Amino acid sequence: MSVFDGIPFFAGLDPSYGETFGRQCIRKRFSEGELVLDFDDPSTDVYFIVSGDVRVLIRTAAGKEMILGDFGPGKFFGEMAAIDGANRSANVTALTNAEVLLVPPTAFREIVLHSPEIAERLLRLLTSRVRELNVRLFERSVLDLRHRLYAELLRMASPRKGHEGQSIVSPPPFQHDLAARIGCRREQVSRELGAMTEEGLAEKVRGGLVLLRPGVLEKRVRDAMNAAE
Missing domain, CATH: 2.60.120.10 (Jelly Rolls)
Known part of the structure; x- marks a missing residue:
């Protein structure tokens, strides 16, 4: 062997x-x-x-x-x-x-x-x-903090079993880790995650952070990219 x-x-x-x-x-x-x-x-x-x-x-x-x-x-x-x-x-x-x-x-x-x-x-x-x-x-060059966070969460997520059209980041990411991934402060990540929750784009569940409408996030990132070009 x-x-x-x-x-x-x-x-x-x-x-x-x-x-x-x-x-x-x-x-x-x-x-x-x-x-x-x-x-x-x-x-x-x-x-x-x-x-x-x-x-x-x-x-x-x-x-x-x-x-x-x-x-x-x-x-x-x-x-x-x-x-x-x-x-x-x-x-x-x-x-x-x-x-x-x-x-x-x-x-x-x-x-x-x-x-x-x-x-x-x-x-x-x-x-x-x-x-x-x-x-x-x-x-990093063209996207603002919000769209960088969307893009990073989409990269980290995988399809949520039993919930078609949803994705999940599991285990749930620490806010300071997300901040280190996209180059900002933890407080900024906390604020953006709160806004996503209020808008019905994300939900914290036991064992993960659910992206309720990943297609919307993908479109927003794509539109921001196109606008920057």
């Missing part, structure tokens, strides 16, 4: 490669709230999440944070440092108790370069991340 078994990115990996490079990898556990990686860290391993969840964010010298995303089992991070050798560009913290597989950069590159299927997988993932960052950058 290979250490890569069960990790989607390595699906289709030649067993001989799994055996050869698997011996170079190590598993590491992190407790909830523990720092996994820090900004400007010189390490270059790639981290594959076996269990648990982590948060990736950028923190300024003044302590202001911008959340880039939360990753769960099957996801990975740190591939850029493995490719270009530069210091880490973000901070990663364990949201829950987590276990990760650390893959050395040489092993990661060898596997990618000798497997067209895995190389294609990496290219698609990197392209997806660049597209998402472009969208976020554009939103």
Whole structure:
């Protein structure tokens, strides 16, 4: 059995490669709230999440944070440092108790370069991340706070089972986390969420924040984007 078994990115990996490079990898556990990686860290391993969840964010010298995303089992991070050798560009913290597989950069590159299927997988993932960052950058440039919040909630939400036409963000997001995602103060998020509730666009329920009319939010974001262009 290979250490890569069960990790989607390595699906289709030649067993001989799994055996050869698997011996170079190590598993590491992190407790909830523990720092996994820090900004400007010189390490270059790639981290594959076996269990648990982590948060990736950028923190300024003044302590202001911008959340880039939360990753769960099957996801990975740190591939850029493995490719270009530069210091880490973000901070990663364990949201829950987590276990990760650390893959050395040489092993990661060898596997990618000798497997067209895995190389294609990496290219698609990197392209997806660049597209998402472009969208976020554009939103930051042209949208006001209200519409940035709409866009972020829509990204975080999934269809609500048993309630056609509704979406839910579960577990319910903390207001300070939403603020860190869209670049504002917690009080501003609180005010906008209150306005959404009054307008019948959102509702707090046990276990989540329900978007009652996500189609309306999508149209408002789209219209704001078009107006900015």
